[in-house]
Amino acid sequence: MAKELMKGNVAIAEAAVRAGLNAYFGYPITPQTELLEYLSARMPELGRTFLQAESELGAVNMVYGAACTGARVMSSSSSPGTSLMMEGISYIAGTELPVVIVDVMRGGPGLGNIAPAQADYNQIVHGGGHGDYHPIVLAPANIQEAIDLTYGAFDLAEKYRSIVVILADGSLGQMMEPAELPEMKEAIMRTPDWATYGSAGRERRFLSSIYLDPPQQEKTNFRLERRWQEIKAKEVQYKEYFLDDAEYAVVGFGTSGRIALSAVRAARAKGIKIGLFRPVSLAPYPEKELYELSKRLKGLLVVEMNAGQMLEDVLNITRSQIPVEFYGRMGGILPMPEEIEAEIDRMVNESAASDGHPRDRWLARFGKMN
């Protein structure tokens, strides 16, 4: 199929449509609104359900209800809106329902601004809603990847009765890039043995996140954890660039990962043996792969559009085996390739710091800027 030029938000929306999205419920918020706007025309045109709810709370609970019936469902939002959805997300996790949620992150905390950020890594990857649950979290770095991950997200959600979050940021939502769209599927309405789509002729089913009897709740918790172990073993995704002969590596996801690629290329051009490790699935995180990689490197530079959230996971995974440095921009500001290149130079040319936390060293270097 020929490539088309698409804005990230529209590309994600059309990929969901082509994946057989049956019903969409959402509430507008910049920089994600084009996704909802596009579906408001596209879904009715195909005879499928589009509903703009009265709020994000309404939207997430409509998704919750629709998912119970076996329909392919999705919602989308941006940081403050996603925060509002957290209660519903926890209920969906507790009821073990397949749901896809797109979060196009923006600057925060609070109302923040509408510029791109990655400061919701902890919220999305490590929970956000209450209780023990693990969503699958996928972080595209370009529009083709956003399409492919969204298209596959529904199968993944249904396979594990899990939430899948597509975690993007404002720049990916707003930018355009040529990409190829996948094959169109009809709207999908499944009839798995747990779904509630009318019980005529069989015993009625009940879906809920309530387990008033603690042992029953614990049994469910164990089931979720065992399922998560299986997801961790089977669903890891990551991309490697120039790592074959690398002595150093940058670790970055999504937009900061793709920006780091430019810095890595520039450093390579100067003769520095450096590569890029870009996790695509943030949950499950490519732990084993990063650990193995770290064993043969002299240093790692973690780059994020936040104050070092994934950094904690990287430190945990690499177990202080090698020096780790951190560079972050916050508040809706993108790191520029030259800034990352300067940090690569510093890591390679200066003797590795052996004291303190990488975030503290970063803050000591840049915290006085403002």
Next chain:
Amino acid sequence: MQKEIIIAGFGGQGVLFAGQLLTYAAMDQGLQVTWIPSYGPEMRGGTANCTVVISDDEIGSPMVSRPTAVIAMNLPSLDKYEDKVKDGGVLVVNQSMVDREVKRTDIKVATVPANSIAEELGDKRMTNMVLLGALLANLDILPVEAVEKALRDHLPERHHKLLPMNKEAMQRGGTYVAAAISA
């Protein structure tokens, strides 16, 4: 090969569309390309810009601090981007909206009275196309025919009566070839 172009001006001058046209043309030529706009409240009546990166390899950052080329459609854009053009790069200036000389001597500068030319052609909305023509004449990135084709293929049918005027606008802009860098 990688080239980065920033097109900047007031909202309403056709900054974003000119960038998209380049992007379509690059895509049709089988190249990798990204287009990223400034977005947000500043676009309403304020300044607007977009960055287009064209490459034959996977594109890393869609944003650049030192672009290969800049089209400055007004004075604030010239002030903001003049110093940022890469050494040996190209700066296309809309002379109609700028009341000062360009200071840089280490880049190719094409100064184009684009508003006047567009008005001569009969439609001031052609300003962006005049400047795009000047860019293509000074930056070895895409043949002007590729952009004309992109316009034909991606402009809604109802606007196709404007195609000849767009073509002429680009040709007029294309006559403004910068002097070789002397420094």
